[in-house]
Amino acid sequence: MLIQLRETSVSERTANDDSSTLTETSTTSSFQESSTSLPIQQSTRKNNVQFHQDMIRVLESRAGALNQQLIRARQRQRKPPLLSTEESDLDGADRVYSMLKHLVAIQAADETSFQLVMQAYCHRDRIRWYATIKPQQNNNATSTRVLRRAADRVEELLQELLTIVSPDQVSLKTYNIALQAYANCATPRGECNYASKAETLLEKMKMYFSSQQLVESKLLVLRTSAREQANLQGSACADRAQDLLNELIVDTLKHENSTRILMEAHNLVLEAWSKCGSEESVTNAETCLNYLKTTRADLADSDDDDAKQWFNADVYSNAILVWSKSNQVSAAERCNELLQEMLRHHELKTLPKDSEPSLIAFNGVILAYCRSGRFEEAEHILKVIESATKTCSNLSADVVSYNTILNAYLRSSAIKEKVALEKIRRLVQYMEDNRYEKPYIRPNCFSYKVLFTAWLQSGEPMLLPEAENLLFLIVRLWKAGDTSIDVNNFLFNKLINAYAKSQDPQATNKALKLLQQMKESQLNRPDIITYTSVLECLSNARQPSASDKAEELLQEVFALYEATGQATDRPNVRTFTMAIATLAKNQGNVLRTYELLQQLLQLYEKTKDPNLRPNTYPYNYVLNCAAYTMQSNKTEAFQIATKAFQALRVSDIVEPDCFTYAFWLSCCSNLLVRGSDLQVKCVSFAFKECKQKGLVSIEVIKRLCQGNRPQLVAKLLNVTLEHDDARRDRLWMFNQIRFEKLPLSWSANAPKKQR
Numbered sequence: 185m186l187i188q189l190r191e192t193s194v195s196e197r198t199a200n201d202d203s204s205t206l207t208e209t210s211t212t213s214s215f216q217e218s219s220t221s222l223p224i225q226q227s228t229r230k231n232n233v234q235f236h237q238d239m240i241r242v243l244e245s246r247a248g249a250l251n252q253q254l255i256r257a258r259q260r261q262r263k264p265p266l267l268s269t270e271e272s273d274l275d276g277a278d279r280v281y282s283m284l285k286h287l288v289a290i291q292a293a294d295e296t297s298f299q300l301v302m303q304a305y306c307h308r309d310r311i312r313w314y315a316t317i318k319p320q321q322n323n324n325a326t327s328t329r330v331l332r333r334a335a336d337r338v339e340e341l342l343q344e345l346l347t348i349v350s351p352d353q354v355s356l357k358t359y360n361i362a363l364q365a366y367a368n369c370a371t372p373r374g375e376c377n378y379a380s381k382a383e384t385l386l387e388k389m390k391m392y393f394s395s396q397q398l399v400e401s402k403l404l405v406l407r408t409s410a411r412e413q414a415n416l417q418g419s420a421c422a423d424r425a426q427d428l429l430n431e432l433i434v435d436t437l438k439h440e441n442s443t444r445i446l447m448e449a450h451n452l453v454l455e456a457w458s459k460c461g462s463e464e465s466v467t468n469a470e471t472c473l474n475y476l477k478t479t480r481a482d483l484a485d486s487d488d489d490d491a492k493q494w495f496n497a498d499v500y501s502n503a504i505l506v507w508s509k510s511n512q513v514s515a516a517e518r519c520n521e522l523l524q525e526m527l528r529h530h531e532l533k534t535l536p537k538d539s540e541p542s543l544i545a546f547n548g549v550i551l552a553y554c555r556s557g558r559f560e561e562a563e564h565i566l567k568v569i570e571s572a573t574k575t576c577s578n579l580s581a582d583v584v585s586y587n588t589i590l591n592a593y594l595r596s597s598a599i600k601e602k603v604a605l606e607k608i609r610r611l612v613q614y615m616e617d618n619r620y621e622k623p624y625i626r627p628n629c630f631s632y633k634v635l636f637t638a639w640l641q642s643g644e645p646m647l648l649p650e651a652e653n654l655l656f657l658i659v660r661l662w663k664a665g666d667t668s669i670d671v672n673n674f675l676f677n678k679l680i681n682a683y684a685k686s687q688d689p690q691a692t693n694k695a696l697k698l699l700q701q702m703k704e705s706q707l708n709r710p711d712i713i714t715y716t717s718v719l720e721c722l723s724n725a726r727q728p729s730a731s732d733k734a735e736e737l738l739q740e741v742f743a744l745y746e747a748t749g750q751a752t753d754r755p756n757v758r759t760f761t762m763a764i765a766t767l768a769k770n771q772g773n774v775l776r777t778y779e780l781l782q783q784l785l786q787l788y789e790k791t792k793d794p795n796l797r798p799n800t801y802p803y804n805y806v807l808n809c810a811a812y813t814m815q816s817n818k819t820e821a822f823q824i825a826t827k828a829f830q831a832l833r834v835s836d837i838v839e840p841d842c843f844t845y846a847f848w849l850s851c852c853s854n855l856l857v858r859g860s861d862l863q864v865k866c867v868s869f870a871f872k873e874c875k876q877k878g879l880v881s882i883e884v885i886k887r888l889c890q891g892n893r894p895q896l897v898a899k900l901l902n903v904t905l906e907h908d909d910a911r912r913d914r915l916w917m918f919n920q921i922r923f924e925k926l927p928l929s930w931s932a933n934a935p936k937k938q939r
Contacts, residue, residue: 188906232292239283239300242276249274257310260411261544264310266331272313277304281337288344298345299358305341306365308334315769317434335369335378338362352392359389363404370407372414372421372459379405379412379421395435399445402428402435402766406449410456419465422456426468429453443479447494450475451584458502461509473499473785480534489536496539500526504548508555516552516561523549527572540576543569547585549696554592559607562589582624583668586615590634594641608638628668631893632658636675648679648686652694655679662707671707677714684720692730712753715741717763723769731772734763738780756795760784761802768809777806778824800841803832807847811854822855842881842934845874849884853891867892871900878932901926 192608253265273279283300287293311334318327342362345354362385366378382405389401406428413421429449454472458464480495500522507519523545529535546569566589569581590611595603609611612627612635619626623879636654639647655675662671680698683691695718702710715737722730722737745753764777781802788796829848832840848870856863871888874880874885889897898904 216623224237232287232294232297235283235287235292236296237597239280239297242279242283243300244887245305246274246276250308253311254309257308263524264312267311267313269314277301277308280304288348293348293355293745295345295349295358296829298341299361301360302338302341302358302365305334305337306361306368309368310371333369333376335365335376335381335838337363339381351388354392356389356393356397359385360401360404363401363408367404367407367411372408372412372417377412379409379424382408383424395431396439399432399435399439403445403449406432407452413456413459415459416461419457419460419462422453422460422462422465422468425453425456429457434655441490443483443488444491444494445474447479447491451494451496451499454502458505465506466510466512469503473503493536493539495537497526497530497541497545498539500653501528501542501545501548504545504552508548508552513556516549516558519549519552520561523568530575540578541572542799542902543579543582543585546572546579546581547588550585550588554588557592557596559589559592559596562592573637580622580624583615583626583628586611586625587628587630587634590631594634594638597672602642602644605642608635626668629658629670632669633674636678640678643685645686645688648682648688651679651682659707664802673702673708673711673714676702676708677717678710680714680717680721684717684724691872692721692725692727696733710744712741712744712755712759716756716759716762719766723762723765725766726770728770730770731767734766734772735776738763751793754791754793754795755787756793757784757788757798757802761799761805764802764805764809768805768812771812771814774806774807774810774813774815774821774824779811781806781828798835799840800832800838800844803828803838804841804843804847807844807851811847811850813855818855822851825851825855840877840879842874842884845870845879846881846883846887849891855886858891859893863892864896867896870898875930878929879934880930881925881934884934894912 188508200557250271253267253271256262256265267274281304284293284297287297294400314329315332316327317330320903328442339362342358345358363382366385368381369376370378370382379518386398386401386405389398393401406425409421409425409428413419413425432449436445439445447634450472451661454469454476457469457472471656476495476499480492483492486492504519507515507522510516523541526541530541538555546565550562550565553559553565566581566585569585573579590608596604612631615627615631616623632654636651639651639654658669658675659671661669676698680695683695688694689937699714699718702708702714719734719737722734738759741753741755741759745755760780760783764780765779767773767777783799784796784802787793788798806828807825810828813821815821825848829840829844829851832838832844849867852866852870856866867888871880871884874884885901888900
């Protein structure tokens, strides 16, 4: 307390900068203009020492000011904290940085000066803050705020020091402060590449120090590589960490702290392998684990706590994570063995005092069981967690624990048997019932998505109302401020698509209502999937007004695409197909269906978008619309059908199918004079081509019989009619045909269920 009450010193007043508004320059060196490589003059040494004492006083007086932020920063599974403007210099790092600038300006700075400031920033660990950057050469230029990390500032300080002191004169301690900063701030996210920078610095250090001297330095680089290893993103960093471990095994043969160093190194390498999921991960991880277990057993009667601390709960957590990502048959069993072993160590208190089993280990076992399809064992781990909370102060199942099991049930084959659906429903209900007592298991967006998808995949129409209620619940939670719920198009589109597949007579009205809600909502806006699903509902509506509504929606789709120009808003082949189908099934205009087909073909030629590549469906719906048109001008309808049929026959990107010929035969029957030469010619040509392509199906035969005289049908099928058979009706003719007696080559390419 006495230190904090001391009056501000002369040196601190001289370097008095408001730390909350500290301004940097954009040059490579913020001290370059005032620095010199000349030795410090004797007259400045006294001033130099005074500054160092004042720097230490500032830092000591503010020690502990960032303790809460540092606790968060050292929890590496969490996002690092970001200092506010008011917090930016609570620890005094920016203040001593200003003092250093003054020392450089008066040519009094030495390595110790830089060390003090570098250590101050290094102590911030992963804490981030904003700094104001003002271009040095242009006083009128606008300042910008840049996100900074300790490693960035320490790196800059080291570079400045090397302009004052020769690299071979800089102490190992100073270089290691920089390596420590890289290790603290290393992360697989972003593009900081601290592992690469640490490697580069280590290579330079090898020019000035021996391998034995660089043992601690290599350990810091190893730590940086281990922490920068990304999850399931190759194994480059893990491989490098493994290489450094092998070097350390040799370099520490005569080192006094070899046991502690190798314990820490094996711990870090195990952490690296726990992330990458490569084939060699399991082997390397087991090697590290065995070393740690054996060495810890050898240290049982030792008082070397520095070495013992590296055999902790994280060792087992990382080993479990390695196995949980493995495809080996025994992975789940091995994960559970490691979990039980960790719990025994915890019960026997052979782990460090501040080391407890973490939830990530339990979740890893759950994942392993789920991956192997052993859902009951996965659920049992939830009970193991509940039991372990009695002795683990910070342990509690979270929403990830439950979501892992929910997702496994959804992906299992049991979902088709409705067994998994009941499991999912039960688990989500438990999460909802206990969300106040156990807030960490409160269902989030993923939980509800799983339940929502399970209901829709069940194909049970009776569950649609429950899905509707769930969607409205999610919206209400979002509006009430529940940020864990993400209200996006996925849920709305899924429900609209389910309406389209259902037999609900109100499906179209419900889909249109949801579409309108999305238009009016600030949460999201309809996309092309939304509009396409609504069009599918309209195609099944069998309502005269459906055609007009489909046209209206198409105009909205085209307007949306013109406004944004984004490929995600561009109509696709299914959009056009559903619009044409709506017109075809609801007595729409034949000419309009053909225009839409032409529009689809033109847009595909223009964009070459694979999502616009035509298939047989839009052609077939045009033919179907023409065949059953209610308009009086049947000649025009037949002409349009002929254009569509011929375009499909000569297309380079799509070929007719059995439904193409079935619909074309209906066009010939319904739009041409029965028995006329034109009808006989068109029907005969089409059926012969259909036979040659192996596309004769039940539907083709049925429409051939329905629209033509028995004599023509018999001729085309190569069958003989009795005298009385010629007077029979067409349905009788169809029923008399024995499909199994027709040549197999006629239907070789038709779908099996249509043969």
